[in-house]
Amino acid sequence: MYRVLIIDDEDYVRDLLVRNIHSSDLDVEVVAVAGNGREGLKEALLKKPDIVITDIAMPFMNGLELIKEMQKAGLHSKNVVISGYDEFDYAKQAISLGVKDYLLKPFLPKELTDVMMKLLKELDSQKALQQNMSLLKEQAISREGLVREKALRALLKGKECQTETDISLEGKYYVAGVVRLEGSAWDFSRQEQVEEFLMLVRNGYLLPDIFMFAVSFDGIQLAVIWCGGGEDEGEFLKNIGLSLEKINVSLEKYYHFQLNCAVGKAYTSQFDLEHSYREAMAVWRGNLDGNRQILFYGEDNGKKEEITSGQIREWKNQIRMSVRRGQKEGALKSLTGLMKCYASFSNKKNDYVSVSVGELVYAIQNDMEQEGYDRADTEPLSSMQDRITYGSLMDMKDMLDTYIRKCCLVVRDNSEETKADAVVKLIKLMIENDLQNLDLDLEWVAAKVHFSSSYVRQIFKQYVGESLGEYLIRKRMERAGKFLQETGLKIQEIAEECGYENQRYFASSFKKYYGCTPTEFKKAVEEEHLY
Secondary structure, three states: OEEEEEEOOOHHHHHHHHHHHHHOOOOEEEEEEEOOHHHHHHHHHHHOOOEEEEEOOOOOOOHHHHHHHHHHOOOOOEEEEEEOOOOHHHHHHHHHOOOOEEEEOOOOHHHHHHHHHHHHHHHHHHHHHHHHHHHHHHHHHHHHHHHHHHHHHHHHHOOOOOOOOOOOOOOOEEEEEEEEEEOOOOOOOOHHHHHHHHHHHHOOOOOOOEEEEEEOOOOOOEEEEEEEOOOOHHHHHHHHHHHHHHHHHHHHHHHOOEEEEEEOOOEOOHHHHHHHHHHHHHHHHOOOOOOOOEEEOOOOOOOOOOOOHHHHHHHHHHHHHHHHOOOHHHHHHHHHHHHHHHHOOOHHHOHHHHHHHHHHHHHHHHHHHHOOOOHHHOOOHHHHHHHHHHOOHHHHHHHHHHHHHHHHHHHHHHOOOOHHHHHHHHHHHHHHHOOOOOOOOHHHHHHHHOOOHHHHHHHHHHHHOOOHHHHHHHHHHHHHHHHHHHOOOOHHHHHHHOOOOOHHHHHHHHHHHHOOOHHHHHHHHHHHHHO
16 A cells, blocks of 8 residues: 655644545555644654655745655655645745646645645656566566576587677776675575675675686586786785685675685686686595585695505495495594595596596496386485585585485385395405405405404304305316316415415315316316317
8 A cells, every 4th residue: 555644733723634535435544644744754763654644834844845855755646735825936836846736725635635636647657667677677686697607618618609698807907706705694596685685795705806606506606706906916915815815704794604715726717717717626626524625726725646546446346335225323424535546636526536436326326226226216416416516525525425324214114125235245355356355254255244253154154054164165166267267377376365474374275175186187178179
């Protein structure tokens, strides 16, 4: 409803106006009345009415003076003046102030109603026009934002932008980075929110010759571009670092957010922003220290590259084995080891991390499907892809932690062959894959499956019908016999492939199992082929 303010120094006139308006069917509400111009001005400033009906001749401040003061204060109401004096000078002053109508006392209720209906039509038209202008402005801003967003994305991905944009990326140096606000409620999936955040941090934090732009690829963190000047690249990056520290202090103080950031190298061409962003992502993927808030490419901080691909593979295999038997603690312990391996890489090798993590998730999903668990029971790889592609090492650790817990819960809740039978299957698989391992025995197997050796000995005998030692010897001898029949390997080589370091001990075990030495066995096989 439109809001009406009535001002007149005569009580009966005020009451009459209120009654007439209330008895009408007009979509208006009388929000206040006043007995003089001074009181009327206070009510107008407080209530901000759409329509003001005021007498002209009043004490302290007349109606025309009142209208002038309201206009000075920025109020844009529709004004109607009432007077008992039919004088041309009053009418002329009222018109100059934009007064919409002039009523003479005494007036009929119909005259007031006609004036109000006229004003309401004007207000409705004005409201519709303002709404249309606001909508057009929003659409223009939205289109401009989309164009700018496409241009920034193209630069960061090293692709040619297909749309024209007025975005100004002029500077001596260009650098890209990744920014994450821990604990914030910003929805960066909408470019409008990205722009709002930029407006918040631009003023007072950046030097006048440094400009900041941003988009989000995953709706969580920002891909940021800085461009500007400086004596050299080092000073340019230093100024960006100082700006980020100031922003972080303010965000923590006033909003209780923490800003984490990784920054790539500075370049002299905006078309190298693709490389700078890739470098920033490499730093981001290697960040496992939540206390380090602003990281720069090239600051390896004493990282040592002593980790081999075999160690990475071993940790991933341990995680998979633990998940397959639903052992959450073992899987999470191995995850910690894997993350420490990733964190030891230098920035230049961190691109490998997202690939390796993606392979691990895919392998776990494949294991779960082979075990007969419904894909719907666990989170699909596609839903985690953004965090794998754009997340820090901390993000990937949190994601894998949640995923592993969920998978282990599914295994425990759905698998009927829990404990014993599942463990025996796993042991048989381990033995099959590791027969050449010299350390392969009961104690080694028990440690790998995280059960006591007495428990492993008991359940293996119960489910297989022979002891683990007997089963291991049988499998090694079967492999040895197969090698002797199908390959030209030497006896020593076959012994090593079957987990025997000592050829004499291998020959002794072979004779006990087959009743002949490996040499005699091989000779018999060759003679059999001759005939």
